[in-house]
Each structure stands twice: as C-alpha cells, then as structure tokens.
Amino acid sequence: MSEQASTPLTNINDLGEFGLIEHLTKDIKLQNTSTLKGVGDDAAVIDNGNYLTVVSTDLLVEGIHFDLMYTPLKHLGYKAVVVNLSDIYAMNAQPKQITVSIAISNRFSVEALDELYAGMLAACQAYGVDLVGGDTSSSLKGLIISITAIGQGEKDKLTYRHTARVGDLVCITGDVGAAYLGLQILEREKQLYLSNPETQPDLEDQQYLIGKQLKPEARKDMVELFAQNKLAPTAMIDVSDGVASDLMHICQDSGVGAFIEESGVPIHPDAQLMALKFNLDPITCALNGGEDYELLFTIDPADVEKIKYLPDIYIMGEIVPQSEGLTLHTKGGNIHPLKAQGWRHFNS
Amino acid sequence: MSEQASTPLTNINDLGEFGLIEHLTKDIKLQNTSTLKGVGDDAAVIDNGNYLTVVSTDLLVEGIHFDLMYTPLKHLGYKAVVVNLSDIYAMNAQPKQITVSIAISNRFSVEALDELYAGMLAACQAYGVDLVGGDTSSSLKGLIISITAIGQGEKDKLTYRHTARVGDLVCITGDVGAAYLGLQILEREKQLYLSNPETQPDLEDQQYLIGKQLKPEARKDMVELFAQNKLAPTAMIDVSDGVASDLMHICQDSGVGAFIEESGVPIHPDAQLMALKFNLDPITCALNGGEDYELLFTIDPADVEKIKYLPDIYIMGEIVPQSEGLTLHTKGGNIHPLKAQGWRHFNS
Numbered sequence: 001m002s003e004q005a006s007t008p009l010t011n012i013n014d015l016g017e018f019g020l021i022e023h024l025t026k027d028i029k030l031q032n033t034s035t036l037k038g039v040g041d042d043a044a045v046i047d048n049g050n051y052l053t054v055v056s057t058d059l060l061v062e063g064i065h066f067d068l069m070y071t072p073l074k075h076l077g078y079k080a081v082v083v084n085l086s087d088i089y090a091m092n093a094q095p096k097q098i099t100v101s102i103a104i105s106n107r108f109s110v111e112a113l114d115e116l117y118a119g120m121l122a123a124c125q126a127y128g129v130d131l132v133g134g135d136t137s138s139s140l141k142g143l144i145i146s147i148t149a150i151g152q153g154e155k156d157k158l159t160y161r162h163t164a165r166v167g168d169l170v171c172i173t174g175d176v177g178a179a180y181l182g183l184q185i186l187e188r189e190k191q192l193y194l195s196n197p198e199t200q201p202d203l204e205d206q207q208y209l210i211g212k213q214l215k216p217e218a219r220k221d222m223v224e225l226f227a228q229n230k231l232a233p234t235a236m237i238d239v240s241d242g243v244a245s246d247l248m249h250i251c252q253d254s255g256v257g258a259f260i261e262e263s264g265v266p267i268h269p270d271a272q273l274m275a276l277k278f279n280l281d282p283i284t285c286a287l288n289g290g291e292d293y294e295l296l297f298t299i300d301p302a303d304v305e306k307i308k309y310l311p312d313i314y315i316m317g318e319i320v321p322q323s324e325g326l327t328l329h330t331k332g333g334n335i336h337p338l339k340a341q342g343w344r345h346f347n348s
Numbered sequence: 349m350s351e352q353a354s355t356p357l358t359n360i361n362d363l364g365e366f367g368l369i370e371h372l373t374k375d376i377k378l379q380n381t382s383t384l385k386g387v388g389d390d391a392a393v394i395d396n397g398n399y400l401t402v403v404s405t406d407l408l409v410e411g412i413h414f415d416l417m418y419t420p421l422k423h424l425g426y427k428a429v430v431v432n433l434s435d436i437y438a439m440n441a442q443p444k445q446i447t448v449s450i451a452i453s454n455r456f457s458v459e460a461l462d463e464l465y466a467g468m469l470a471a472c473q474a475y476g477v478d479l480v481g482g483d484t485s486s487s488l489k490g491l492i493i494s495i496t497a498i499g500q501g502e503k504d505k506l507t508y509r510h511t512a513r514v515g516d517l518v519c520i521t522g523d524v525g526a527a528y529l530g531l532q533i534l535e536r537e538k539q540l541y542l543s544n545p546e547t548q549p550d551l552e553d554q555q556y557l558i559g560k561q562l563k564p565e566a567r568k569d570m571v572e573l574f575a576q577n578k579l580a581p582t583a584m585i586d587v588s589d590g591v592a593s594d595l596m597h598i599c600q601d602s603g604v605g606a607f608i609e610e611s612g613v614p615i616h617p618d619a620q621l622m623a624l625k626f627n628l629d630p631i632t633c634a635l636n637g638g639e640d641y642e643l644l645f646t647i648d649p650a651d652v653e654k655i656k657y658l659p660d661i662y663i664m665g666e667i668v669p670q671s672e673g674l675t676l677h678t679k680g681g682n683i684h685p686l687k688a689q690g691w692r693h694f695n696s
Contacts, residue, residue, distance in 0.1 A: 009457035044480035101407035109357035132392035146494035
C-alpha cells in the first residue's frame with residue numbers, strides 16, 4: 001500500500017552515489033548556531049565553546065561492503081571502527097568515542113559476535129577511543145554494522161575539504177592501491193574455493209596487500225606528526241573511494257582543479273607486481289582502488305620544508321585553477337583527465 | 349571460511365536482548381576522561397567543559413522494526429527521527445543534531461527516498477534539530493535506517509536511569525498502550541488485505557491509536573515543562589520497550605524495586621476499547637506494549653506539589669526497596685509481579 005503507483009519513478013541508479021546524496025541533502029536547512037558544518041565533509045562539526053566536536057558515521061552491509069567468506073569477524077570489527085576514526089583524523093581531529101549498532105540474522109552465534117566485538121574493542125584500545133553506546137537488533141538477512149565516531153578538534157586546526165587554494169601542493173600519506181589489490185586476491189581465492197572447496201587459499205606471500213584490505217589502520221600518527229611539526233594542511237580528506245574520487249571532492253568543494261604527476265603517486269612494490277599479475281594498470285589501481293584510508297591533503301607551498309623530511313608523506317601534484325580541471329601527467333609524458341569513479345554498488 | 353566450525357556455539361536467542369547487550373558490552377573499558385557515561389542509559393554522555401553532549405543511536409531494519417505495507421515512508425522517516433530524539437529528551441537534554449545513514453535495495457525509487465527524507469526533515473523542523481551527516485549505501489534486501497542523535501544538557505540537570513531512590517514517586521507522561529493497539533489494527537488490516545486485496549482498510553475511526561503507532565511524538569514539551577517548573581526528575585527513561593521493561597531498567601540500574609497501582613496507569617479510552625475488541629487485557633497492553641515514547645520518571649516526594657497541576661503527568665506508583673521487587677497492585681486488589689518482556693525479534 002505504501003509504495004507509490006504513480007508512473008514515472010526515478011531509478012536510484014540514474015543519480016549515482018554523489019548525485020543521490022546531493023539530491024537527498026539539498027533541502028536541509030540548519031537551525032542551530034552550534035552546527036558549524038553539516039553534510040558534505042568527512043565529518044560534521046559542532047561548536048562546543050571550548051573546542052569543536054566532530055561526528056562521522058558509516059553503515060556497512062554484508063554482501064555490499066564486506067564478504068564473510070574471506071573476512072574474519074575480528075578483522076571486520078577492527079576495520080569497521082578504523083574507517084570511522086579515519087574520517088575524524090581527516091578533519092585533523094582526535095576521535096574520542098564511538099557508538100556501534102548492529103543487526104544480525106539468526107545464523108550468527110554469540111561466539112561470532114564476540115569475535116566481531118573483540119575486533120572493535122581492539123581498535124578502540126589501539127586508538128584510545130571509548131565505545132559508549134549503540135543498538136543491537138536482528139536482521140532478516142546478514143550482518144549490518146552502523147558506527148558513529150565522535151571526536152574533538154581545536155578551532156584553528158580543523159581541516160575541511162573546501163579550503164584548498166590554487167598553488168597548494170597535493171600530498172598523500174603511505175601508499176595507495178594496495179587494499180584494492182588485496183581485495184582482488186581474496187576474490188580470486190574465493191572463486192577458486194567455490195569451484196573446488198578442497199583448494200587451499202594461496203595468500204601467504206601477500207601479507208601486505210591482504211593486510212591493507214582486511215586490517216587497515218587510520219593515520220593517527222600523521223595527525224600527531226602534523227601537530228608536532230606545526231603543519232596545518234589547507235584541506236584534507238581520507239582516501240576511501242579512491243584518490244581520484246576523493247581529490248575530486250576537495251577540488252569541487254574548493255572550486256579548484258589539480259594536476260597530478262603519475263611519478264608522484266606512491267605505489268607499494270607488492271601492489272605494482274600484483275597489478276601486473278592481474279593485467280591491471282598499477283596507476284589505475286592506485287588512483288581508483290579505494291579503501292586505502294590514507295590522508296590526502298593540500299599544503300601551502302611555503303610549508304614544503306616542513307614535510308620534506310617527514311616520513312611517509314609524498315607530494316603528488318599541485319592545485320590549479322578550476323578551469324584547468326583534474327589532470328594526470330603520465331610517466332609517458334601525456335596529460336589525461338583524471339576520472340573519479342563514484343560508488344557502483346547499485347549497478348552490481 | 350570465516351564462520352567457526354568448532355562445536356558448541358551459543359544461539360543468540362539463548363541470551364535474549366538484554367543478555368546479549370550485557371554479554372557484548374561487559375569488556376568495555378573507558379579510556380577518555382571526557383566520557384562520563386558509556387553504554388547503559390538512554391544516551392551516552394560526554395563532558396564538554398561548558399555542558400554535556402549526549403549521544404544516542406538506533407538502527408531500524410525493514411521487516412523487523414517496520415512494515416512498509418502499512419507504513420508510509422514519510423511517516424517512517426518522521427518516526428525514525430523522533431524515536432532517537434526521545435532518547436535525548438529522556439536524559440533531560442535537548443537534541444541539536446542528527447546523522448542519518450540508510451541502505452536501500454534497488455526496488456526503492458528516488459521518489460520513495462524523497463518521501464522518507466521529507467519525513468525526517470519534517471521531524472528536524474518540528475524539533476529544531478539539524479541533519480548534519482550520514483551515509484548512503486545499497487542493501488541486498490530492504491531498507492535499513494541508522495540514526496544518531498546528538499544533544500546538549502546542563503551538568504546539574506541531566507537525568508540518568510540509575511538514580512531513582514526508595515520513596516520516590518513513579519510518574520509517566522501521556523498514556524500508554526495506544527501505539528501497540530494501533531499496530532494490532534494495522535496488522536489486522538494487512539492480513540485482511542493479503543487474503544483479499546480488494547478489501548479497503550477500515551482505519552478511519554482509530555486515528556488516535558494509529559497515529560500513536562505511525563507518527564509518535566517525543567516529549568520535548570515535558571522536558572520544557574520540567575525546566576519551567578524547576579522540576580528535576582531523579583531518574584528517567586523513555587518508553588520504547590514497554591512500561592514494565594523500561595521501569596525494570598530504572599529499578600535494576602538504581603538497585604531498587606517499584607510498586608505500581610493499576611489504577612494509576614493512564615490508558616486512553618480508545619486503547620481500552622480496542623484492547624477489549626482484540627480480547628486483550630488493557631493493562632497488559634499498557635505495561636508491555638511499547639513504542640509509546642512517553643517519559644517514565646521518578647521524582648522526590650517533596651516535589652509532588654510541583655507536578656500536581658501539570659497537565660499530562662500521572663503518578664503510577666512508588667519506588668520501594670529492591671527486596672520488594674517490581675509489583676503491580678491490580679484494581680481487583682491483588683498484587684502480581686510485574687514481568688518485563690524483552691525484545692523478542694530473534695524468537696519470531
């Protein structure tokens with residue numbers, strides 16, 4: 001009775017992820033003066049007088065965001081927390097509390113849930129975060145995890161997406177593409193297992209790639225390094241959808257473009273090799289793979305001396321005027337537009 | 349590969365809702381001094397220096413918490429927000445922000461989502477709350493909604509569950525049982541519709557009961573009334589699981605018992621009549637129905653003059669020593685133990 005019968009309805013696929021979010025949030029009007037930033041950044045920002053409270057939330061659905069065939073529940077719990085904390089660090093803030101809601105079907109045992117919670121509590125321990133609340137319910141199908149992270153930031157240090165300026169340097173921490181390639185290995189082994197359950201998975205030599213996929217870490221260390229070195233990024237985001245897509249967010253929100261050097265994009269040697277083994281272009285994996293949870297940020301060129309000797313930070317390119325778009329300067333000397341791939345869950 | 353094969357696993361049904369929550373949260377250790385209250389009340393409490401931040405979260409799953417056969421999406425959106433705000437009011441605090449995460453299957457159109465969001469934004473408007481963030485994803489099956497509400501409370505006014513004292517009066521706002529009976533009507537009409545799709549639903553004379561089920565309101569007005577009358581409840585909870593169950597939370601957490609007069613439990617005349625029509629005991633519906641979103645609270649007997657002339661507040665009984673348990677004094681003069689019914693989703 002409830003779903004409307006009137007004729008031309010719009011399929012959610014037609015809008016895509018970003019289009020759908022834009023569509024759903026365009027009518028939101030903020031009413032409270034304490035709400036400094038609503039929808040549209042890694043986290044919402046609330047004014048608390050003394051400092052700012054940052055809030056971020058993620059919903060993870062079995063079969064969409066994770067596959068329990070190759071994801072141990074403890075790792076899943078750990079990762080589910082870490083990806084939320086990553087959003088808080090991406091604001092240059094410190095996560096302090098999380099809430100966790102889960103819905104589970106009957107097929108899960110208490111022991112399975114214990115594993116999941118052990119992973120979540122291990123992440124809380126590692127990052128100094130308190131699990132302060134939540135909701136536990138049943139689901140008709142599969143496991144659903146919703147986590148909200150709450151953090152604290154200083155008023156003059158919080159770093160948004162919309163504040164990159166032309167001439168800023170585009171930097172990234174760690175390396176990118178590894179988590180995506182880890183996923184490809186796990187998917188391959190799953191297919192082999194499904195076609196022959198006596199196959200033993202062959203993962204042992206790919207610890208790095210699989211580790212980046214199953215047990216990513218948020219870059220708390222980098223946010224601390226920024227503070228120690230009095231480095232204030234001009235804009236920042238964490239890499240969840242992929243470098244290209246997340247850089248596009250910074251550029252769109254800041255009204256700028258970006259020029260990226262392929263040679264500046266850090267790719268782990270294991271990721272390089274594995275990409276070739278899968279007949280994939282390593283730079284495509286690095287730019288579009290996603291789930292890296294590295295920090296992608298821009299800095300004032302005057303700060304270049306500050307990062308020069310810092311470990312694990314790489315300069316990938318430069319912010320340019322919006323009219324120049326987002327481009328990649330390849331090692332071969334060509335310049336290509338950098339295409340951001342949205343989320344494709346609805347298309348599968 | 350991930351679900352453990354070792355033998356005697358514990359079925360989640362064996363623990364029940366409250367047992368499961370207790371089991372999953374028993375190892376949580378708080379690390380941050382700003383975390384004043386973690387798991388175990390209507391909301392978590394965070395110290396912000398000037399005042400307290402309260403955080404509450406709910407996860408709603410289609411087929412478990414709502415049925416789209418008889419729930420218009422706009423009402424669902426409104427209710428999903430209101431039930432979260434109700435948790436914040438139950439702390440004697442003011443909700444200020446919410447985050448909304450949804451996962452949807454392909455069968456939902458953009459127009460259907462627009463209805464859902466229109467309902468959520470209508471609730472935000474009505475309660476002066478900002479929607480500040482969220483996550484949008486796809487689901488394998490049905491609609492999943494996760495909402496986190498963030499509120500603000502004054503340090504000396506926040507009201508917990510664990511602070512009821514022997515001799516306090518047990519009070520309730522509004523009336524109870526109506527939402528449960530509204531649900532019974534909707535379920536009956538659904539069954540009639542399923543057995544004969546040409547049947548027209550017969551709902552028009554039960555606006556009150558159906559309204560309490562489909563479009564409940566949170567008692568913002570009561571929290572304001574408390575402030576205006578300088579009334580500080582000693583303990584408070586909102587009625588989501590049912591009066592008996594929620595009173596049990598207050599009693600367990602406060603280490604007390606309660607004595608409830610059947611004649612003191614407010615039941616709307618429409619609920620009385622409908623219960624009898626369904627061959628149900630009205631007081632059982634009132635005490636165990638749930639989803640009333642009224643405020644159940646205790647006050648110091650010295651404050652009785654303050655509530656005597658306030659509208660829509662009823663004294664149901666008294667807090668007694670824990671050794672006396674939770675009992676109901678019936679109109680017939682008998683004294684029965686008050687049984688709290690947990691949530692039974694896993695058993696269905």
